[in-house]
Amino acid sequence: MKREIKVNKGKIDDSVYLKTGVPGFDKLMGNGIPKGHTVLVSGGAGSGKTIFCLQTAFYQASRGKKCLYISFEENESRLLSHMRKFGWDCDKYIKEGTLKLIKSSSIDLAKRIEDMVNQMSKSKFLKNGDILDLKKIIIPQGFDPDLIIMDSLSSISSAFNNSTFSYRLYVEQLFDLFSKMNATSIFTTETEQSLSKYSRSGIEEFLADSVIVLYYVRNGSVKERASEILKVRGERHEEKIVAMQITESGIVAYPEQEVFGNIKTD
């Protein structure tokens, strides 16, 4: 399916961009995340992917947008605890119904998808264009999100045993589903603390409209956080690796502070 990308032609239109609520970050992407984009947030352990996503979900929920956060790693109470530590009043938006946090099992999900794929291939119906009915197993009934976050694709990838085909089909159709729903989606993927690998299978970064990379790397005796925008389809974006911090009130990016020195990945 062809996706329409609204290219910014000078004037910033807030209805076209989704702001992350991370100070300094949207400037790196041009004006924020183009609405409807599928975004991959890639990074090593401890690089801040989950906090980045929770901060974006919280910020959008506080602006009245419906946000669905699906975690395959942490349950709702742990996610809530992370958010409360930063002073984000997430309970308010959960009560109001703009923020929904769900813990899902990647093994169950992978099994259901593999069963679907097997069923389709047994009936010899599986060919390009066949659709897995993902919506009913992923999106809570009656909830029509503006923003969907899945944390992380790596957990799902691991749960697919050896079936790379099923995983690729799943990712492709998942991206397509969210696009048809007119939702902006953010997926996290855990990588090594490497500066050249952005996802496990490689298909995620190829299919995603935008790729954000978060770093947590050694520079001298200290570890430093940084972020980089690898691509934003249809938009101009900053091409440098800039400093980032996790402060008491959440993540802050410093677009003017390009990382320097001999950065080493662990």
Added chain:
Amino acid sequence: MMNSDIFKKIKGQLGKLPKNWIVMLETLTKNSLDLGLESVKILTDQGLDALIVSASRPCNKLLELYEEKKIDTKKVFIICTVCKSQGIDVKDTKSIRHVRSYDSLMEILISLEKIKSELKKEEGFLFIDSISSLLIHNDSRKLSQFIHRILVTIRINNINGILISLNEEINKEVRAEIAQLCDKVISV
């Protein structure tokens, strides 16, 4: 104690600087403390806010020395690289920011970005005490990159700058690189 000739020289030199200056002060180890205190005293007395990057002394000790010297500490903002490096449990205040380590140079730049909005006067000066101390914990290339970045930042923000450098301890190449970024080198 610094002799009166040096005191007169520094007072004369710092008193006739043009707007938006960056100066490298070269001195001997034995003079560095007095020269640093004297420079901060002269400039704060001129009404400038002082933004100190301290790599030689912890911030509380530095503030004590400033008070003894009758420097108006309300005009002093400190980015302290020492306390946390020594494992001291400290919290940031409006006028004092702590970075994790002597080699957390990126954090110093971020702290500078945060603290410069606290400067009351339009004109202030950044005082790096000292390049030689920072050079103990950072490789020369990284430190040169840092100094270049910080000097560009203060120039863009119309902040003046003084960098203390100890004659005996500084690597010649680093000295040459940094000196060419300054408007003036004062040797005392």
